[in-house]
Amino acid sequence: MQETRDSITDIWGARTPYRSEWPTRVDERVTETPDHWVQAACVLCSNGCGMDIGVKDGRIVGVRGRAVDAVNHGRLGPKGLHGWEANNSPDRLTQPLIRRDGTLTPASWDEAMDLIVQRSRAIIDQHTAGAIGFYTSGQLFHEEYYTLSLIGKGGLGTPHMDGNTRLCTATAAAALKESFGSDGQMGSYTDLDITDTILHVGHNIASQQTVLWMRILDRRAGPQPPRLVVIDPRDTFTAQAADVHLKPIVGTNVALLNGLLHLIIAAGAIDQEFIAAHTLGYEELRATVAPWTPERVAQVTGVPEADLRAAADILVSAKTLVSTILQGVYQSNQATAAAVQVNNIHLIRGLVVKPGCGILQMNGQPTAQNTRESGADGDMPGFRNWGNPDHIAELARLWNVDINIIPHWSPPTHAMQIFRYAEQGSIKMLWISATNPAVSMPDLPRIRQILGHPDLFVIVQDAFLTETTRLADVVLPAAIWGEKTGTMTNAGRTVHLSLKAVEPPGAAKADLDIFLDYARRMDFRDKDGAPLVKWHDAEGAFEAWKECSRGRPCDYTGLSYAKLTGDSGIMWPCNERYPEGTPHLYTDYHFATDPDYCESYGQDLDTGASLSASEYRALQPNGRAFIKAAEYLPPSEIPDDEYPLWLTTGRLVYHFHTRTKTGRSADLCAAAPDAFVQIHAEDAARLGIQAGDMVQVESRRGMAQAPARIGDIIPGTVFMPFHYGMWDSPDGRPRAANELTLDEWDPVSKQPHFKYSAVRVFKLADPPAGEDRAAAAQAAAPVAPDAPPNKKS
Amino acid sequence: MHLGNYLALLTGSETALAEAFATIRDHHRDEPDIGYTCWLLGTWSQAHVQALAPSVARYQAQKSAEPERLMQTLFAGPRTGSLALMRDLQDVWLLANQVDLCWNVITQAAQALRDSELEALYRRCQPQTQRQIAWLLSRIKQAAPQALVVAA
Numbered sequence: 001m002q003e004t005r006d007s008i009t010d011i012w013g014a015r016t017p018y019r020s021e022w023p024t025r026v027d028e029r030v031t032e033t034p035d036h037w038v039q040a041a042c043v044l045c046s047n048g049c050g051m052d053i054g055v056k057d058g059r060i061v062g063v064r065g066r067a068v069d070a071v072n073h074g075r076l077g078p079k080g081l082h083g084w085e086a087n088n089s090p091d092r093l094t095q096p097l098i099r100r101d102g103t104l105t106p107a108s109w110d111e112a113m114d115l116i117v118q119r120s121r122a123i124i125d126q127h128t129a130g131a132i133g134f135y136t137s138g139q140l141f142h143e144e145y146y147t148l149s150l151i152g153k154g155g156l157g158t159p160h161m162d163g164n165t166r167l168c169t170a171t172a173a174a175a176l177k178e179s180f181g182s183d184g185q186m187g188s189y190t191d192l193d194i195t196d197t198i199l200h201v202g203h204n205i206a207s208q209q210t211v212l213w214m215r216i217l218d219r220r221a222g223p224q225p226p227r228l229v230v231i232d233p234r235d236t237f238t239a240q241a242a243d244v245h246l247k248p249i250v251g252t253n254v255a256l257l258n259g260l261l262h263l264i265i266a267a268g269a270i271d272q273e274f275i276a277a278h279t280l281g282y283e284e285l286r287a288t289v290a291p292w293t294p295e296r297v298a299q300v301t302g303v304p305e306a307d308l309r310a311a312a313d314i315l316v317s318a319k320t321l322v323s324t325i326l327q328g329v330y331q332s333n334q335a336t337a338a339a340v341q342v343n344n345i346h347l348i349r350g351l352v353v354k355p356g357c358g359i360l361q362m363n364g365q366p367t368a369q370n371t372r373e374s375g376a377d378g379d380m381p382g383f384r385n386w387g388n389p390d391h392i393a394e395l396a397r398l399w400n401v402d403i404n405i406i407p408h409w410s411p412p413t414h415a416m417q418i419f420r421y422a423e424q425g426s427i428k429m430l431w432i433s434a435t436n437p438a439v440s441m442p443d444l445p446r447i448r449q450i451l452g453h454p455d456l457f458v459i460v461q462d463a464f465l466t467e468t469t470r471l472a473d474v475v476l477p478a479a480i481w482g483e484k485t486g487t488m489t490n491a492g493r494t495v496h497l498s499l500k501a502v503e504p505p506g507a508a509k510a511d512l513d514i515f516l517d518y519a520r521r522m523d524f525r526d527k528d529g530a531p532l533v534k535w536h537d538a539e540g541a542f543e544a545w546k547e548c549s550r551g552r553p554c555d556y557t558g559l560s561y562a563k564l565t566g567d568s569g570i571m572w573p574c575n576e577r578y579p580e581g582t583p584h585l586y587t588d589y590h591f592a593t594d595p596d597y598c599e600s601y602g603q604d605l606d607t608g609a610s611l612s613a614s615e616y617r618a619l620q621p622n623g624r625a626f627i628k629a630a631e632y633l634p635p636s637e638i639p640d641d642e643y644p645l646w647l648t649t650g651r652l653v654y655h656f657h658t659r660t661k662t663g664r665s666a667d668l669c670a671a672a673p674d675a676f677v678q679i680h681a682e683d684a685a686r687l688g689i690q691a692g693d694m695v696q697v698e699s700r701r702g703m704a705q706a707p708a709r710i711g712d713i714i715p716g717t718v719f720m721p722f723h724y725g726m727w728d729s730p731d732g733r734p735r736a737a738n739e740l741t742l743d744e745w746d747p748v749s750k751q752p753h754f755k756y757s758a759v760r761v762f763k764l765a766d767p768p769a770g771e772d773r774a775a776a777a778q779a780a781a782p783v784a785p786d787a788p789p790n791k792k793s
Numbered sequence: 794m795h796l797g798n799y800l801a802l803l804t805g806s807e808t809a810l811a812e813a814f815a816t817i818r819d820h821h822r823d824e825p826d827i828g829y830t831c832w833l834l835g836t837w838s839q840a841h842v843q844a845l846a847p848s849v850a851r852y853q854a855q856k857s858a859e860p861e862r863l864m865q866t867l868f869a870g871p872r873t874g875s876l877a878l879m880r881d882l883q884d885v886w887l888l889a890n891q892v893d894l895c896w897n898v899i900t901q902a903a904q905a906l907r908d909s910e911l912e913a914l915y916r917r918c919q920p921q922t923q924r925q926i927a928w929l930l931s932r933i934k935q936a937a938p939q940a941l942v943v944a945a
Contacts, residue, residue: 130943159938410935416825417935423823424875426944607830609927636829743825 002062003029007078008671011237011653012206012214018222022193022215026074029081030054030062037064039565041488041496043139043481044079044656046169046363047209048490050569051076053084053482053501060087060482060502070568071189071494077210079656082668084482086661087502092463093477094506104475109507109517112474116431117521119457123428124156133160133418133427136376137434138168138365139657141486141498143541144511145367145376146548147533148433151515153375154399155524155532159407160427162378163371164435166415167752168364171330172491173372173379174749175339175361177600179347180586180625181593182383183372184553187322187358188571188583189492192216192226195356197318200230201342202253202328202755203362206237207653209491213238227318229311231256232328233648234678234719235712244311247714248301250648250756251333251635256308257341258632259297262289263312264348271350278589279347280619281627288629300632302714315345320356327364327650332755336748337605337630344627352625353586363491365657370489373554374545378412378750382552383599386411387613390596398548400526411610414750415441416743423450429457433511434478438467439658439725442741442752443701461514464660467725478511479504480661485538486512487564493571495556495581497564512538550575553585553592553599593621605630608747635756637742639716643699643758645683646717649737650755655723663728675706675724675735677761680715684708692767699759702739707767718761722754796902797852803895804845805860810888810925811838816868817881824878830928837921838892844918848911863888875940879933886929893922 004027005013016023034054042049042063050069054062063084065074096112097104123131134152136145145163152161173183180186192198192215206213219226220241230242231253239245248256264270265286275282294305315321323346329338343359351357363369375381384391386408396403413421419441421427430451441447451458451471460472463480483504489495504510509517516533524532535541539561549556549572558574558581570581585592592598601616603609605628639645654672655662662668677695679687689695691710696703697718706720713719720737729735742757814835821827848854867884896919903911 127943130939409938413935413939420824421939421943424944426875426939604924604927606833607924607928607931609924609931611927633833636832744829745826747826747830 001031003081007081008654008667011078011210012217013075015221016218018193018219022073022218024067024073026065026067027076027081028062028064032056032061034061038499038501039066040482040498040501041366041569042076042080043366043488043498044083044661045077045209046365046368046491047071047211048366048488048494048496048569049076049080049211050496051080055501058502060084068568071490071492072211075211075214078654078668079662082665083656083661085666086664087480087482089464089664091465092505092508093465093475094508095477096507097475099473104469104472109509112476113517113521116459116474116518119429120522127428129156129158130160131426131428132156132158133413133422133430135415135418135430135432135435135437136161136163136371138163138165138363138368138371139434140367140511141484141488141538142367142370142374142545143486143538144515145370145374146381146545147512147515147541149375149381150399150533151519151524153406154401155519155522157405157407159410160413160418160421161376162413162415162418163368163376164415164437164440165365165368165371165377166750167440167754168327169330169368169372170378170414170751171335171339171746171749172325172361172363174336175343178336178340178602178605178626178628178748179343180591181598181600181621182553183379183599184383184585184592185360185491185493186352186585187360189215190583191322191356191358192219195226195320195322196224197314197321198226198228199315199321199323199342200228200232200238201323201325202231202330202332203324203326204232204236204238204650205324206241208326208651210653227314229314233714233717237653244307244314246303246307246311248303249714250646250717252301252632253329253332253338254334254341254630255292255297255300255632256303257338257345258289258292259294259301259308260312260315261285261341261344261348262292263294263309264316264345265289267312267316269316270348274350275348278624279627280621280624281629282348285344285348285627285629288631315349318349318351320354321346321349321351322356322358322360324360324362326362328755330749330751331753333635333753334630334633335746335751340605340628341630347625347627353584353589355584360491366490367488369491369493373489373549378414379599380408380412382549383554384552385599385601387601387610388596399532400528401532402527416745416750416752419447419450422456425455428455429459431459431461432468433461436466436468436658436660436725438471439736439738440722442738442754443743444736444738445702446743461511462660463508465727466658466660467727476514477506477508478514479508483508484510484512487542489572490569494569495559495564495572495574496569497561512541590623591625593623593625595621602626603748605748606633635753636744637756637758639758643760645759645761647697647699647740647757647759648717648719648755649722649741650719652721652723655721657723658725659723674730675704675721675737676709677706678709678713678719679761680713680717681710682715683718684710687761687763689761689763694764694767695761696764697740697759697761699740699757701741701743702734704735704737704739705733705764706735718759796899796906797854798857799895799899799902800845800849800852801854801857802859803892803899804842804849804854805857806888806892806895807838807841807845809860809864810885810892811835811842812864813868813885813888814838817885820872820881821878827878834925834928837925841918841921844914848914863891875936875944879936879940882929882933882936886926886933889922889926889929893919893926896922
C-alpha cells in the first residue's frame with residue numbers, strides 16, 4: 001500500500017499556498033504498483049477531478065490525481081482516493097435477476113430483456129407510453145443519458161423521465177434559468193484563484209467538494225487571502241474557517257438573503273450603470289427587501305443583527321465575489337427563490353462575468369450536469385425550451401422523428417410526480433438506473449409502498465443489491481466507472497473523458513449497452529424506417545450529442561474523444577468560436593434570455609406557474625438578466641408541541657449518496673461507520689440524552705434510530721446524515737434520515753425539502769453494554785461535526 | 794349606483810375562492826404539492842377580502858348570494874383521484890376568473906368615480922388573482938394528459 005497522505009485523518013492534505021497560481025500536488029493511493037495507468041475522472045462528487053486509474057493484472061489497484069487537470073491540479077479527496085475499492089467488491093452484481101415467486105433469481109440477459117420488452121409492449125398497447133417512467137441518476141456518463149433521453153423522448157414518447165438530480169441540482173438549473181434564461185454555470189473555478197471575497201450559502205464545501213476547498217484553503221494560506229462568509233445552521237468544517245458565519249434557523253434563507261440585499265442597497269453599494277444596462281426587475285427587488293431590516297431579519301432567522309451587518313459589510317466592500325450555493329438552499333424552503341437572491345447579490349453589485357466574479361450554483365453529483373444537458377431529467381436536450389415549438393422541431397429534425405412523438409405539451413414530469421403517478425397506478429413500469437430511491441427519496445415509508453406495489457413493474461439497473469433492488473421485479477447488473485468509457489461534465493462546465501480501464505465483473509454490462517439493447521429489441525425506428533438510435537458505442541453517442549448541442553449554450557461541437565485525451569478537461573462551450581473552451585459565459589453581458597434562445601420562459605417563484613411565450617416576449621428581456629424578488633414565506637411544517645424540534649439532513653465527508661460505493665471501502669466505512677443524531681447540548685440536557693446514547697427520532701412520516709452526538713448545531717435543531725440505509729445496518733434498526741423527511745418540494749425546481757421537518761427525539765438506551773460511556777462519548781463527540789473519532793486536530 | 798352590488802359580488806367571490814382553495818386542499822391531501830400552494834393562494838384571497846372591507850363599507854355593499862350558488866354548482870361533493878383533481882382545479886379556475894372579472898369591472902367604476910384608493914387596491918390585488926389563475930392553469934395543463942389519457 002502506498003499513499004501520499006492518509007486522507008482519512010488528513011482530509012485536505014498539506015497547504016500549498018498560492019504564489020501566482022495554484023501549485024500542483026499529485027495525490028495518490030495504490031494498494032499495489034500498477035502496471036499501467038488509464039485516464040479518467042472522479043465520480044464521487046460534483047467536482048469531477050481529473051484522475052488516472054492504476055491497473056495491475058486487469059484489476060484496479062489505485063488512483064492518482066492528474067497534474068495537468070485544471071480542476072484539481074493533481075489533488076484528490078478521501079472519497080476519490082478510496083471509493084474505487086467498490087469496483088473490486090466481492091458482492092458486485094454479475095448477472096441479471098428476475099423475481100420469480102417473490103424471490104430474485106438469476107436469469108440470462110435474453111430472459112431479462114425479453115421480459116422488459118414484453119412488459120413494455122403490453123403496457124404501451126393498453127395504456128400508451130405515458131404509463132412508462134424512467135428514473136435515472138447523476139452517476140452515469142453523458143453518452144448514456146443522451147441515449148436514454150432519445151429512447152424515452154423520441155422512441156417511446158413518454159414525458160416521464162427524470163433523474164435523482166431532482167434531489168440534488170434541480171434548483172441550480174432552475175435558478176440559472178430564472179435569472180439568466182438558461183442553465184449553464186456562469187463562472188469558473190479559476191475565479192477562486194483571484195477573488196477577494198467568497199460567500200458559501202448552504203454549502204458545506206469542505207466536506208462536499210474537498211478538492212475545491214483545498215483550492216480555497218490554499219488561497220487563504222497565500223498572499224491576499226479572500227474573506228469568507230458562510231451561511232449554515234451548523235458549525236461545519238466550512239463554517240469553522242469563516243470570517244463571518246451566519247446561522248439561520250432552517251427554512252429562513254430568503255429572509256436572510258433579503259436582509260443582506262437590504263443592507264447592500266442601504267449602503268449604496270449597487271452598480272446603477274450595470275443594473276440599468278443589463279438587468280430587469282431591480283425596482284421590485286428594492287421594494288421587496290426594503291422592510292427587511294436587520295432587526296426583522298433577526299426576529300425571523302435568529303441571526304443577530306451584528307452578524308448580519310458584518311456579513312453585509314464584507315459583501316459591500318467586495319471588489320470581486322464568488323458565491324457558491326448548494327443543498328442548504330436547494331433542499332430547503334423557497335429553494336429557487338433563495339438561490340435567485342444570491343444571483344441578485346451579484347447582479348445589483350455588478351459582480352458577474354468578470355474574472356474573479358463567479359456564481360457557482362453547484363451540483364451534488366459528478367454527472368448531474370450531463371443529466372440536465374442531455375434531457376435525461378425533466379429538461380429537453382441541449383437546454384432546449386419545452387415551451388418553444390421551434391426548439392422541439394429542431395430536435396425532431398435531428399432525430400428524424402415526427403415532432404408529435406416528442407412530449408412537449410407541458411414540462412417533462414419531475415421525479416416526485418413520477419412517483420405520485422406510480423402511486424396512483426397510472427405509471428405501471430418504472431425503470432430505475434444507478435440510484436437508490438428507497439434510501440434517497442423523502443418519506444421512505446411511502447416510497448417503499450409505491451415501489452413494492454404488485455402492479456408496478458420495477459426495473460433496477462445497478463452494480464450492487466440495494467434497498468431498492470429489494471423491491472425490483474428485474475435487476476440488471478451494470479458496469480460502473482472504470483469499466484466503461486464516457487464523458488462527464490463537472491459543476492464548473494469542465495468536460496472530462498473517463499476511459500474503460502478494466503472489464504466489468506461477470507455478465508455486467510455498461511448502462512449504455514443496456515439502453516442500446518433495449519432500443520434494438522423494441523425496434524425503435526425513425527421517420528424513414530431506419531433504426532432510431534444510430535450509434536453503437538460511447539464515442540458514436542458523443543458524436544451524435546455534439547450535433548444536438550450545436551448552437552446551444554452547452555455547445556460541444558469543438559470537443560472530441562481525441563481532444564479530451566491526454567491533457568486537462570475542457571470547459572464548454574467549445575466550438576469554432578471557442579476552440580479551447582471558455583471559462584466565463586456571457587462575456588459580452590448578453591445573457592441567454594432572448595425569447596428564441598432561452599431554455600425557459602420563467603416561472604412564478606412562489607407558485608411555479610409557467611409564464612407563457614407571449615408574456616415572456618412582452619418583457620422584452622433582450623439579453624438582460626432578470627432580477628426576481630421574493631417575499632419570505634414560512635415553511636409548511638414547523639415545530640409544535642407534538643414535534644418540537646427541527647430536523648435537518650446532510651452529508652459527511654467520507655460518504656457519498658447512500659454509500660453504495662463508499663460503504664464498500666473499509667477505510668471510509670471505519671471513518672464514519674454509522675448514522676448519528678446531532679443535537680445541541682441544551683436540548684440534549686432537557687431530554688436526558690448524553691453522547692453515545694441510542695435515540696429515536698420521530699416525525700409524522702416515520703422513525704429512525706441512531707446514537708446521539710452533542711454540539712456544533714443551533715438549539716432546537718437536530719441533524720442526521722442522509723447516507724445510511726439498511727443494506728449493512730449492523731442491527732437492522734431503521735437509521736435512514738429519509739424515514740422522517742417531508743413529502744413536498746420547491747414549486748419551481750420541484751426539488752424536495754429535505755432540509756427541514758418537525759420531529760421529536762427521545763432516548764432509547766444507554767450505549768451498548770460493555771462500552772465505556774466515556775469512550776462512546778468521545779467517539780460521538782466530534783471535534784467537528786463530521787470528523788472521524790480519531791481526527792488529529 | 795351599483796358599485797356596492799359589485800363590491801359585494803367581488804367580496805363574496807374572493808371568500809368563495811379562499812374556501813375553494815381550502816376545499817381542494819382537503820380533497821387532495823395525497824397530492825403533496827397541492828396543499829401548500831393552495832394554502833398560500835387562499836391566504837391571498839383572504840387578504841383581499843380584508844383589504845376590500847373599507848370600500849365595502851363606503852359603498853354600502855350588501856352581501857351577495859351569487860358566489861354561494863356558484864360554489865354549490867361547482868363543487869359537487871368530495872372527489873378524489875387524478876380526474877377529480879382536474880375537475881376541482883377547473884372549478885377553482887372558473888371561480889378565480891369570476892374574481893378577476895369582478896376586479897376589472899370594479900376598477901373601471903373606480904376610475905369613473907376617481908376613487909384612487911380603490912384603484913390602488915386593484916393594482917395591488919388583481920396581479921395576485923392573475924397569479925392564482927396562472928398556477929391553476931399550469932397545474933391543470935400538467936395533470937391533463939395523464940388524467941385523461943393514461944389513468945384508468
